[in-house]
Amino acid sequence: MIIAERIQKDLVEAMKSKDQLRLDVLRGMKAALKNREIEKIRQLTELEVLQVLQGLVKQRKDSIEQFTKGGRHDLASREESEMRILESYLPPTVEEGEIKAVVAQAICELQANSPRDFGRVMKSVMGKFSGKIVDGKVVNDLVRSQLGG
Numbered sequence: 001m002i003i004a005e006r007i008q009k010d011l012v013e014a015m016k017s018k019d020q021l022r023l024d025v026l027r028g029m030k031a032a033l034k035n036r037e038i039e040k041i042r043q044l045t046e047l048e049v050l051q052v053l054q055g056l057v058k059q060r061k062d063s064i065e066q067f068t069k070g071g072r073h074d075l076a077s078r079e080e081s082e083m084r085i086l087e088s089y090l091p092p093t094v095e096e097g098e099i100k101a102v103v104a105q106a107i108c109e110l111q112a113n114s115p116r117d118f119g120r121v122m123k124s125v126m127g128k129f130s131g132k133i134v135d136g137k138v139v140n141d142l143v144r145s146q147l148g149g
Contacts, residue, residue: 003049003089004033021078025085032056047131050090054133057086093133096142102128103142115147 007029014023029052036052037044044052060083067076106124110117121143126136 002046003053004044007033007089021081022085025082029053029056029086029089050131050133053086053089057083057090060086090133093135094129096138099125099129099134099139100142103139103146107143107146112147115144118143118147121147 007026011023011026011030014026032052032055033044033049036048040048060079063079064076064083067073067079103121103125106112106121106128107117110120110124112121122139125139125143126134129139
């Protein structure tokens with residue numbers, strides 16, 4: 001079942017079970033997907049749907065950080081709950097060990113040996129993880145540390 005269909009099915013279930021938090025998150029997801037479809041003027045591919053959902057997760061992470069800094073733990077806990085719901089629609093994230101191996105492989109393949117090669121290595125590594133959920137910040141940090149930047 002594609003993600004958009006699953007969201008619609010779960011939306012109906014959340015309405016029936018009167019799960020307000022889940023219902024709010026699913027409605028937000030649907031709205032974000034519809035807005036992206038309007039921008040693109042076509043139906044979204046599965047990869048584009050994943051990108052939209054990843055963006056929503058990233059927004060939640062940023063909100064959690066800001067709410068925690070501001071001492072609003074009640075709002076931070078709600079954002080965490082929303083983020084868990086959003087993450088349930090995403091494939092599992094790539095582990096750091098696998099990222100390290102791919103970074104090392106890319107550096108060898110490209111014969112990269114200085115921080116000047118950072119962009120080429122990042123592009124290669126992120127290309128290899130196309131369609132998978134990978135934290136770009138982790139990749140960035142690993143590439144910088146291995147290239148000595």
